[in-house]
Amino acid sequence: MANYFNTLPLREQLNQLGVCEFMENSEFADGVNALKGKKIVIVGCGAQGLNQGLNLRDSGLDVSYALRKEAIEGKRDSWKNATSNNFKVGTYEELIPTADLVVNLTPDKQHTAVVNAIMPFMKQGSTLLYSHGFNIVEEGMQIRKDITVIMVAPKSPGSEVRSEYLRGFGVPTLIAVHPENDPEGKGLAQAKAYCVGTGGHRAGVLRSSFVAEVKSDLMGEQTILCGLLQTGSILSFDKMIEKGIDPGYASKLVQYGVEVITEALKHGGVSGMMDRLSNPAKIKAFKISEELKDIMRPLFQKHQDDIMSGEFSKTMMEDWANGDANLLKWRAETGETAFEKTPAGDVKIGEQEYFDNYLLMVAFIRAGVELAFETMVEAGIKAESAYYESLHETPLIANTIARKKLFEMNRVISDTAEYGCYLFDQACKPLLADFMKTVDTDLVGKNYNEGKDGSVDNAELVAINEVLREHPVEIVGRKLRKAMTAMKAIKTV
Amino acid sequence: MERGFRGEAMKQPVVHIRHLNLKYKNNVVLKDLNWTINRGDNWLLNGISGSGKTSLAKIIAGQQSAVGEIDINFDTTSKLPARVLYVESWYQFKNLEGVANFYYQQRYTNLQFKETLTVKAELKLFGKENNLDFTEAEVLIDALGYSGQRDSQLIELSSGEHKKLQLIKALWLKPQLLIIDQPYTGLDVNSRKVLNRLLDEAAAEGVTLILISNDEHAPSAINRFALLEGTLVEVASAEELQLEADQPLREIPGFLKVPPNYSSDHIVKMVNINISYGEKQVLKNINWEVNKGEKWLLQGHNGSGKSTLLSLLNGDHPQAYTDGLYLFGKPRGSGESIWDIKQRIGLISPEFHWYFDSSSTVWQSIASGLYDNFGLTLELPYSKAQKVDELVAYFGLTDIKNEILGTLPLGKQRLTLLARTIIKDPELLILDEPCQGLDQQQTRYFNQLVDELCSNGMTLIYVGHYESALPDTLEKRIVLEKGTVKIIEDINVPETEPADFQQVN
Ligand SMILES: NC(=O)c1ccc[n+]([C@@H]2O[C@H](COP(=O)([O-])OP(=O)(O)OC[C@H]3O[C@@H](n4cnc5c(N)ncnc54)[C@H](OP(=O)(O)O)[C@@H]3O)[C@@H](O)[C@H]2O)c1
Numbered sequence: 001m002a003n004y005f006n007t008l009p010l011r012e013q014l015n016q017l018g019v020c021e022f023m024e025n026s027e028f029a030d031g032v033n034a035l036k037g038k039k040i041v042i043v044g045c046g047a048q049g050l051n052q053g054l055n056l057r058d059s060g061l062d063v064s065y066a067l068r069k070e071a072i073e074g075k076r077d078s079w080k081n082a083t084s085n086n087f088k089v090g091t092y093e094e095l096i097p098t099a100d101l102v103v104n105l106t107p108d109k110q111h112t113a114v115v116n117a118i119m120p121f122m123k124q125g126s127t128l129l130y131s132h133g134f135n136i137v138e139e140g141m142q143i144r145k146d147i148t149v150i151m152v153a154p155k156s157p158g159s160e161v162r163s164e165y166l167r168g169f170g171v172p173t174l175i176a177v178h179p180e181n182d183p184e185g186k187g188l189a190q191a192k193a194y195c196v197g198t199g200g201h202r203a204g205v206l207r208s209s210f211v212a213e214v215k216s217d218l219m220g221e222q223t224i225l226c227g228l229l230q231t232g233s234i235l236s237f238d239k240m241i242e243k244g245i246d247p248g249y250a251s252k253l254v255q256y257g258v259e260v261i262t263e264a265l266k267h268g269g270v271s272g273m274m275d276r277l278s279n280p281a282k283i284k285a286f287k288i289s290e291e292l293k294d295i296m297r298p299l300f301q302k303h304q305d306d307i308m309s310g311e312f313s314k315t316m317m318e319d320w321a322n323g324d325a326n327l328l329k330w331r332a333e334t335g336e337t338a339f340e341k342t343p344a345g346d347v348k349i350g351e352q353e354y355f356d357n358y359l360l361m362v363a364f365i366r367a368g369v370e371l372a373f374e375t376m377v378e379a380g381i382k383a384e385s386a387y388y389e390s391l392h393e394t395p396l397i398a399n400t401i402a403r404k405k406l407f408e409m410n411r412v413i414s415d416t417a418e419y420g421c422y423l424f425d426q427a428c429k430p431l432l433a434d435f436m437k438t439v440d441t442d443l444v445g446k447n448y449n450e451g452k453d454g455s456v457d458n459a460e461l462v463a464i465n466e467v468l469r470e471h472p473v474e475i476v477g478r479k480l481r482k483a484m485t486a487m488k489a490i491k492t493v
Numbered sequence: 494m495e496r497g498f499r500g501e502a503m504k505q506p507v508v509h510i511r512h513l514n515l516k517y518k519n520n521v522v523l524k525d526l527n528w529t530i531n532r533g534d535n536w537l538l539n540g541i542s543g544s545g546k547t548s549l550a551k552i553i554a555g556q557q558s559a560v561g562e563i564d565i566n567f568d569t570t571s572k573l574p575a576r577v578l579y580v581e582s583w584y585q586f587k588n589l590e591g592v593a594n595f596y597y598q599q600r601y602t603n604l605q606f607k608e609t610l611t612v613k614a615e616l617k618l619f620g621k622e623n624n625l626d627f628t629e630a631e632v633l634i635d636a637l638g639y640s641g642q643r644d645s646q647l648i649e650l651s652s653g654e655h656k657k658l659q660l661i662k663a664l665w666l667k668p669q670l671l672i673i674d675q676p677y678t679g680l681d682v683n684s685r686k687v688l689n690r691l692l693d694e695a696a697a698e699g700v701t702l703i704l705i706s707n708d709e710h711a712p713s714a715i716n717r718f719a720l721l722e723g724t725l726v727e728v729a730s731a732e733e734l735q736l737e738a739d740q741p742l743r744e745i746p747g748f749l750k751v752p753p754n755y756s757s758d759h760i761v762k763m764v765n766i767n768i769s770y771g772e773k774q775v776l777k778n779i780n781w782e783v784n785k786g787e788k789w790l791l792q793g794h795n796g797s798g799k800s801t802l803l804s805l806l807n808g809d810h811p812q813a814y815t816d817g818l819y820l821f822g823k824p825r826g827s828g829e830s831i832w833d834i835k836q837r838i839g840l841i842s843p844e845f846h847w848y849f850d851s852s853s854t855v856w857q858s859i860a861s862g863l864y865d866n867f868g869l870t871l872e873l874p875y876s877k878a879q880k881v882d883e884l885v886a887y888f889g890l891t892d893i894k895n896e897i898l899g900t901l902p903l904g905k906q907r908l909t910l911l912a913r914t915i916i917k918d919p920e921l922l923i924l925d926e927p928c929q930g931l932d933q934q935q936t937r938y939f940n941q942l943v944d945e946l947c948s949n950g951m952t953l954i955y956v957g958h959y960e961s962a963l964p965d966t967l968e969k970r971i972v973l974e975k976g977t978v979k980i981i982e983d984i985n986v987p988e989t990e991p992a993d994f995q996q997v998n
Binding site (some may be wrong): 058059084122167168346 | 551622769770808811812813814815826828829830832833850864865938
């Protein structure tokens with residue numbers, strides 16, 4: 001199978017990369033009707049599978065799970081997840097032929113095998129749904145021409161998809177119809193209904209394309225979302241140990257720090273996060289983040305280039321064919337880092353202290369968010385997509401680190417994200433070696449403001465504030481966040 | 494604030510407070526308060542909502558500051574830890590770091606990956622941190638009837654069970670000064686008696702107690718009584734701590750005088766309902782019918798399955814998709830969404846309160862009940878905004894309607910949530926221990942409101958433990974025991990839990 005994106009002429013590549021439209025609330029007025037009474041069969045019951053299914057059923061839709069034989073016979077976790085929550089479970093042979101909509105929520109690397117196994121059972125004119133376009137775009141999977149192929153991709157981990165739904169909201173979601181597979185023209189209506197069923201319509205929906213979703217999603221997760229959080233956390237911890245900070249304190253600062261710091265992004269974007277610092281600290285964080293942007297830009301660009309050319313997916317699939325040799329090695333290494341092995345100490349760290357004593361992470365986050373956004377936009381991805389894949393998702397991923405450190409983050413994210421995260425981490429650490437030599441405990445571990453009188457140059461501060469606020473990620477972010485909160489109050493289901 | 498710790502002398506009072514002053518916004522809460530707690534004294538303290546009981550406790554425990562002087566004198570010769578421990582009236586599990594992202598229905602969802610510690614692991618950790626002997630905890634666990642919870646995940650505990658866990662920790666640690674805010678809330682009759690015995694034992698070993706409660710059945714070790722009214726007014730006995738109900742009842746808003754718009758005569762029907770988590774069965778063969786307009790009391794020990802039962806009704810339980818469950822006349826899972834169900838139900842429970850987003854104002858929180866979401870940002874149409882205003886006035890919340898919910902005393906927060914519950918004039922009102930954490934006076938007022946609100950023919954299911962804490966309108970009772978229906982009967986006068994309940998253990 002050929003990489004779908006690479007088979008397209010440039011004109012069409014740009015055309016599909018540029019699909020990006022923020023959908024009005026009124027477009028969801030039909031609720032779940034397009035799927036009401038239809039049989040929805042989800043393949044796979046993991047992080048996304050279980051939580052999307054719970055939401056769909058709670059929205060009044062008919063949901064069951066088709067699992068592979070081994071999972072049913074071995075009563076694996078996926079089988080337990082589904083049956084213990086009172087879902088009907090069956091084999092492909094039993095359930096797929098009855099399905100109007102088949103939802104593929106297995107790990108991305110398995111998609112070719114899974115789709116080949118289920119396609120013969122799918123009825124004429126049914127629909128196949130993905131939550132990530134990897135299989136279609138990177139592997140060029142060909143789907144039978146009578147089948148409609150759509151995507152509904154929630155921009156958050158599965159647990160969040162569920163918790164936000166139950167709070168009466170949802171998570172921002174990308175939807176798309178594969179242009180090669182929309183024989184009856186019903187794809188968009190079904191994608192919208194599915195999106196309502198999962199609650200996504202209450203948080204902002206982008207009409208996207210398979211291509212745009214894949215190329216931006218891979219970029220975000222490899223760089224700012226997972227890769228940089230991992231690198232930044234490990235380097236910060238090691239620096240504190242090197243400089244004699246108490247290991248329990250260091251471990252706690254790093255584990256919970258990213259969550260507290262990135263929480264500020266949710267409300268006020270990058271400038272909101274920087275505003276949590278004192279004036280001198282903000283100026284310092286700004287300067288080191290500028291330096292970090294210069295150092296890391298080529299690496300961000302390399303990741304984006306490899307994603308665009310298909311090089312990334314090729315190497316990842318090769319590693320998989322090789323028994324996941326690199327993936328398993330890197331996973332083991334991550335589990336063995338000093339940060340991972342040092343338990344958080346029993347010390348109280350106040351909310352503001354996480355900012356004041358962890359300036360380095362604030363700088364990492366500003367640099368990473370802006371770089372990821374800039375690099376995506378330069379590559380032809382639209383600002384709205386780039387915002388969701390960078391700034392928006394950062395606090396959600398940071399939350400997983402707070403729960404159980406990097407192990408938890410890598411468990412929750414998808415297999416492609418995990419591989420890309422390690423790839424970035426491997427390259428980024430050596431790249432930052434010289435920079436890290438210049439870092440002392442005033443940036444990580446101790447209060448930066450200590451012993452300073454707080455005076456700053458007015459003109460400099462004004463200029464910095466301006467740069468922060470006028471960055472394109474801030475401009476599009478203000479618009480999207482406003483749309484999201486306005487939507488929170490409107491109930492359409 | 495001056496805060497001193499001295500280690501030397503047995504002759505010194507345990508706590509010596511001089512000229513303590515505290516203001517909240519523009520109100521004086523504590524005014525030049527003086528208090529001497531001598532060794533051998535164990536105090537019972539009460540005061541109206543907003544009198545600063547909780548603040549005073551937190552100030553002594555060093556968790557809040559104020560103007561004035563406090564000396565705490567620990568006994569250096571004692572084996573007991575030289576510590577002040579404060580047990581909150583209403584424990585917010587959410588406060589644990591790193592688990593803030595739970596949602597309240599999560600404990601009903603079967604997830605293979607375990608996210609929180611078990612009770613036993615949590616206690617082991619606590620014991621290790623404080624050098625305690627685990628066999629002593631075992632004794633407390635058995636005494637308080639907590640053995641069944643040993644292997645439960647923290648997330649699976651109900652609020653009453655969380656409270657017990659906090660009490661077990663406190664009684665195990667035996668700090669030299671132990672302050673418990675509303676020790677009895679959420680505990681059933683039997684647990685209350687056991688708790689009193691354990692508190693007496695702790696006092697005999699040298700723990701100084703301060704209990705904040707107006708319960709007449711305090712442990713016998715309690716020998717001093719005081720009312721907090723800006724300063725401390727000492728009284729002779731627990732009976733004198735009872736406060737007069739002073740809240741006038743207002744005219745009920747017009748839109749609540751209209752009966753709810755019922756679509757079916759049958760509200761709930763359960764036929765042989767079973768619910769289990771893995772091996773653990775929490776509900777067994779439940780058969781129960783609730784018809785329109787009926788007023789039910791639901792009772793049972795902590796952990797008897799009450800909250801699971803209610804979660805089936807409110808669309809919060811994934812295992813509700815099963816044969817034999819009918820809501821509002823329709824089998825569950827016949828195309829209705831949970832939002833359709835919630836639109837007909839008003840619910841509050843301690844767990845719901847835990848997870849409610851308390852960063853909105855009182856007004857916004859009430860308005861959000863119209864949409865079954867948490868908090869609200871959009872402007873409401875005039876007719877709906879007016880309903881919110883009417884309710885705010887009826888519940889006496891006008892003065893604080895623009896205050897952030899989370900900054901208010903517990904009683905006001907509960908009134909706000911009750912108002913939120915009622916705003917859509919629901920067919921079914923579910924009040925699951927709505928008065929947990931409230932004192933008796935607040936409870937009485939709250940229940941009077943419930944009586945009034947239900948007089949339009951609304952259907953009610955009310956969970957409550959004690960006779961004083963029940964509204965008069967209740968007419969039928971269902972009692973659960975270990976996940977089965979023990980009693981279904983008519984009640985004319987609400988009683989305490991049946992006599993045989995008190996003999997358990
Ligand atoms: N995780 C995220 O944050 C996230 C966010 C948005 C979109 N997505 C997308 O959602 C999809 C699912 O990801 P996930 O993270 O939910 O995966 P996951 O948690 O790893 O779950 C995968 C499920 O698929 C089953 N499975 C694995 N290999 C299989 C095979 N060869 N044949 C059949 N079933 C198989 C597994 O069950 P058994 O092994 O028991 O059979 C398991 O239930 C992916 O396309 C991903 O890109 C994920």
